[in-house]
Amino acid sequence: MTLRLRYVAGVSPSKWLRVWNDLRPELPLEAIVVGEAEQLVALGAGDADIAFVRLPVDTEGLHAVALWEELAVVVLPKEHPLAGAESLTLADLEGEATAPVQADAAMTIELVAAGSGHAIVPHSVARLHRRKDVVAIPVTDAPATQISLVWRRDRDDADIQEFVAVVRGRGAKSSRGSADDPPPMKAAKAAKLAAAERRAAAAKSGTGKKGGGKGGRPAPRTGAGAKQRSRRRGR
Template identity: 65%
Template structure:
């Protein structure tokens, strides 16, 4: 017997899997990454017990705990005129072509590198699919995406709740509290997201704490 977990690209569940293995060595977790377009398929088919998904999702029949937000970044060819900016705003891209969106983020980045235009990706995906011929720059006025933990209402048992507790940082002795209702935000998960959040650097791989940065058109290097 095992707990079956699915997660989308950009999510790194290793720390929770380690914590779970220490707490529940009797119940291993089978974790598999899935593509975002089919992120709920295994869960709804009863082939998975929990899933880390990228919102929004159709929440009917599901418990949903929103976790952390992902900063939006724009991916550009490294030789693009805006590539030296620290941050950008959506308006800075108004006159620039956009690369065709693909279900596979790696293919989207491939098209950007080929010079077809720019693409907007969550910071985690831009970092995951980084390559030397592209650069990811934070968008200061683009809506962030959000990762959530979901599971089926009829599959809500003690094992599921214990795993939820691990993700939410509860210790083995702490109370589980009330079961999350569909679309209910997790207060302690929100605190955790804020404590580990922060804005990525201009390439999308570090952190920045500055908020409200002006349009990057005022941050270009001279002569670009």
Template identity: 85%
Template sequence: METGAEVTLRLRYVSGVSPSKWLRVWGERRPDLPLEAIVVDEAEQLAGILAGEADVAFVRLPVDTEGLHAVALWEELAVVVLPKDHPLAEAESLTLADLEGETTAPVQPEAAMTIELVAAGTGHAIVPHSVARLHRRKDVVAIPVTDAAQTQISLVWRQDRDDADIQEFVAVVRGRGAKSSRGSADDPPPMKPAKAAKLAAAERRAAAAKSGEGKGKGGTSKSGARGGRPAPRTGAGAKQRSRRRGR
């Protein structure tokens, strides 16, 4: 926490974490203490905390938590990023065995660069689902790898900086009210792997369906009729209406 003309709570977070909702809640709850949020490279995710340049950080495990408080938040499903024309690109899910013999793209300092190499055809990359979604492109697909190791996001801060302001921010992140005690039993558990895989597959299907909307003038409307006209009514109800009209 900075001292001087303006005091701020300094937050660092890795790619794939979206802190906007917590920034909004914090701004409403603590307008007296602005929150400074800066994204950092995964390789440097603890640097600011250890140097005293940041107060709290969202990190991707594993990290060395000696001298730190750490609160586990959620698990991230692993996905494989493949070129869109890859023979496995249509699969709903894959296993590590399915990827045996497949070339791995050179890992770059930034995930976006690695995924760009995947798009260029240099191989595949296994990354957290949140990272693949952040850097999604039209020329690659992300497919859940059901038996790949998951990653976990945690909130960390130094043990010697365990003050009321940081505890209030922890409460905001964990969804507790201003008067809730820490460690509430109501904290949501991490998403199960099977549910996360289904969610990722559903997102892919929804994206594919959306890309196919509006093609052609003779498409089928929500009512099941073509050309935008309502479908003709049939059945007993239609016959009764016809008799009332003298047909």
């Protein structure tokens, strides 16, 4: 017997799988990634017990627990005039060509890299398909996407409740949710985190250093103020 999990691309369930394997070694967890178009197919057919999905989906007949919001980013070729921006708005992208959306997000980003246009995708998807020839920039006013954990109401047993509790980091009795649960991360906060990631990556690669001094230190001060300080120090 196994607990069958399906998850949409961009979700990384490995940490929960490790906890589950330690907690319930007698009940293996089968985890399979699925495309967004098929994220409820196995669940509806009875071939899966629980799923991480990206909303919107039809949740009729399902229990659903909201987990987190995903920031929207625009993927652009590295040479694009807007590629150096820390963040953008939808208005900034007006008039820009849009890459044809493919069933596989990796192929959509491949078309972006080839110069077919830009693509707006969840930040997690952009990170999953990261390439050296494209950049991902937060779009501050684009709608965020929501990741939820869902399972069938007629398949609501102790094993599923225990896995939901593992994901939420809470006791099994509170796994369906309560008023004191922290809200999902807001898009504005996620945008700040994404911008910080970009600055850190630029600094690591040497492109984000400021000032003219060696090793990124500010250049020595010159002029009258510097001369006065030198005289006070006896130089």
